[in-house]
Amino acid sequence: MKIIADVMGSDKGAKELVSGAVAALREFEGIELVLVGNENEIKAALDECGCDTSSLEIVHTETVIEMCDDPLSVNRAKADSSMSTALRLLKEGKGDAVVSAGNTGALFAGASLIVRKIKGLNRPAIATVLPMTPPVLLLDSGANINVTPEYLVQFAIIGSEYMKKMYGVESPRVGLLNNGAEETKGTELQLATYALLRECDKVNFVGNVEGNKIPQNACDVLVTDGFTGNILLKNIEGMGKLMMNTLRGLFTSNFGTKMAYLLTKKQLSAVKKNFDSSEHGGAPLLGIAKPVIKAHGSSNAKAFKNAIRQAAAYARSGMIEELNAKSAELFPKKKASVKAEGSEE
Amino acid sequence: MKIIADVMGSDKGAKELVSGAVAALREFEGIELVLVGNENEIKAALDECGCDTSSLEIVHTETVIEMCDDPLSVNRAKADSSMSTALRLLKEGKGDAVVSAGNTGALFAGASLIVRKIKGLNRPAIATVLPMTPPVLLLDSGANINVTPEYLVQFAIIGSEYMKKMYGVESPRVGLLNNGAEETKGTELQLATYALLRECDKVNFVGNVEGNKIPQNACDVLVTDGFTGNILLKNIEGMGKLMMNTLRGLFTSNFGTKMAYLLTKKQLSAVKKNFDSSEHGGAPLLGIAKPVIKAHGSSNAKAFKNAIRQAAAYARSGMIEELNAKSAELFPKKKASVKAEGSEE
DSSP, X not given: OEEEEEOSSSSSOHHHHHHHHHHHHHHSTTOEEEEEEOHHHHHHXXXXXXXXXXXXXXXEOOBOOOTTSOXXXXXXXXXXXXXXXHHHHHHTTSOSEEEEOXXXXXXXXXXXXXXXXXTTOSOOEEOEEESOSSOEEEEOSSSOSSOOHHHHHHHHHHHHHHHHHXXXXXXXXXXXEOSSSSTTOSXXXXXXXXXXXXXXXXXXXXXXXXXXXXXXXOOSEEEOOHHHHHHHHHHHHHHHHHHHHHHHHHHTSSHHHHHHHHHHHHHHHHHHHHTOGGGGOOEEEETBSSOEEEOOTTOOHHHHHHHHHHHHHHHHHTHHHHHHHTHHHHSHHHHHTTTTTGGGO | OEEEEEOXXXXXXXXXXXXXXXXXXXXXTTOEEEEEEOHHHHHHHHHHHTOOGGGSEXXXXXXXXXXXXXXXXGGTTTTTBHHHHHHHHHHTTSOSEEEEOSOHHHHHHHIIIIIOBOTTOSXXXXXXXXXXXXXXXXXXXSSXXXXXXXXXXXXXXXXXXXXXXXXXXXXXXXXXXXXSSSTTOSOHHHHHHHHHHHHOTTSEEEEEEOTTTGGGTOOSEEEOOHHHHHHHHHHHHHHHHHHHHHHHHHHTSSHHHHHHHHHHHHHHHXXXXXXXXXXXXXEEEETBSSOEEEOOXXXXXXXXXXXXXXXXXXXXXXXXXXXXHTHHHHSHHHHHTTTTTGGGO
């Protein structure tokens, strides 16, 4: 399983990501690596990890897509960037999956334009595993700000497949994020989506899910538009951080509480792990025709390592091949009215 | 200061709310009470609290608006309900503020139809104080599912006034909830609202605020549509609960952690208080021409007591009178083009 890792353009720099990639190479069986980025930086980082350059491939690139760059620069002004190159290598079959911690919008645009999407699907989505017990897959978590009810139904289908293949959930419960449990709730988008999902025999729709029910095991797959999904995802992240900071403050307030810290250290580290999204790796770009994983922009070595593990598991799962094989049945509308909807693309 | 309390229609029943009302009467100076609801239930609850019925007024009503009732029933099929009666008493000057823990939609519809709104304002909003340090006022938190950029600017104005008057924030920082910090982020609604807020000299606009920045003191007033606001508010509530449950699990896992609990008990209770939205009372229906406070549907006695305290403080603040006096200046568009926008109402 050959993973193509774009090691440029993240918040913490190439050195951090290379060290994560090396850890993946050492820890996980059957992994080969192609590191894409500035060769000098990569070689220096490998040297620091005590990793022989002969144990992996390096593809040198000069240009880097920065966090502030226009997403479309990935296929235009910066078409020779590390990210664009990684995606082209994937397209050409020079590896089995791409992992990048760079600009999310650019990775999504680049994957859509270079690697392309599963046939019949209207739009790919960024799917994120929320740090809940059991895990909840949120999609779209930021790529598609404007969606249609049909997109959301397709998100439900591809999200369900992911939870089946990757988490072994037999019949994933699909929830529609909404401002109330009743089917009359929401904007026109939610009303129309509810009606479509209720009639859809390809997913196990369990109804509307409110914001407070997400940590309460209400569903396995949560579908929403990319705007709301992004607000929700970042809020969960922010609340998790607030919680960890609050605990830190609590335990450092006096001698007694410092003792208490020592007594609960083991349990605390489990709590921290529970709320740590980097434990789940990165966010798959579901619907792209080959595995592309977005690692968090501020990924440390561990998070990048986990994203590589996840990319390998996603590639091995055979999910994309199956979706392609069943696409006529899963995404029939598109196929039936390809001309009428052509402008959508 | 006479507070009209609708004690029916909440999740925990009239007894709980009456006991909260009695506590408010005993603890806070200068409070008089009108309890609206089933007289027998109210008298029985007063008796249990050892409270003399002569120390307050009771207005008997037969009908109750249930959580599942259509909001408009407040002014139609159930126009004789406790909630409708409470709002009518307020309208007629028989009290200074209304507090209710009943159906949110009905209270909002009833307040809009019976008490009416501040002149010149397009839409009132439900404003909720998020349990952050310092507090953040979120509006709209669920009443207006569909909004216009103009509504959001008005929400920013009335929300800023509330934070000035009630929390002493000199120049409240207004943030627009969005899926990124850049001004190019969001749907058409956010793009247009950003442009209006940037030009608005009546509020201190500090730009877009992302979901993870809310607990990080990014703004004092956070404006958004009621759909997104509701998702956000409930998610914060759900994450707070998850946190408290996680801590409970942590401290009960063995003898050592139980010891740790005893050592941190005081600090833990402060943490709990921080995350407890009932500490902040209820949610004001900002823009309604008289003070109306929505207490949480699952309010216990303490939460209802705090909502009564808040209602009294809101009435005393003189905010509504000031907004009315300055309405021509604050909400000029409406006044200038009253005919063109008439259909809006």
